[in-house]
Amino acid sequence: MIDLEKTQRRIDRFPALCRRAGLKVTPQRSAVYAMLASTDTHPSPDTIFSSVREGLPNISQGTVYKVLDLLTERGLLVKVATPGQVARYDARTEPHYHAVCIRCGGIEDVQAEAAPPVPRGDPDGGFDVHKVDVVLQGLCHKCRAPDA
Ligand SMILES: [Zn+2]
Ligand SMILES: [Zn+2]
Structure with missing residues (x-):
């Protein structure tokens, strides 16, 4: 569920986040960020584009x-690991897991106590692990319900 106060706080923080990341605040960046901050559906770029275009008709x-x-x-957004699907984005950058529905493709947030531990990979230096994505796969509430 979307918490409006939290959404607003996230949007208000955008200029400060940009400054810290060394980015200029532009109407395009603000619009994309605000769209993502106000949803928990982890939209695809196409969905984000159609929504942002309503406010900025000239954006490509x-x-x-x-x-x-x-x-x-720059760490202001998270690209959700969705094997075999188009990229999906999230403005929630604090550690959490994603549950992907194998039927409808919906993505829900799952609370995590902390970021998952990062395995060291090959200790002899073969692979340098930066990040671990945990993706839970299954059926969402809607898809689990018996067909009407
Ligand atoms: Zn589903
Ligand atoms: Zn998420």
Whole structure:
């Protein structure tokens, strides 16, 4: 469920987050961030584009993709690990897990106590692990309900 107060606080924090990340606040970046901060559905770039275009009719799809890449790279957004699916984005950057529904593709947040421990990979230096994504797969509440 969306907590409006939390959403607003997240949106209000955007200029400070940009400053810390060395980014300028632009209307395009603000719009993309605000859209993501006000949903918990982990939308795809296409969904984000259609929504942002309502407020910024001249924004191009390419710009939305570029903003998503940049904000993800600077740690303001999270790209959700969705094997075999289009990328999905999240403005919630605190540690949490994702539960992906194998029927409808819905993605829900799952509370995590802390970030999962990062395995050391190959101790002899073969692979340097930066991040671990935990994705739970199953059926969401809606898809579990018996067909009407
Ligand atoms: Zn589902
Ligand atoms: Zn999430």
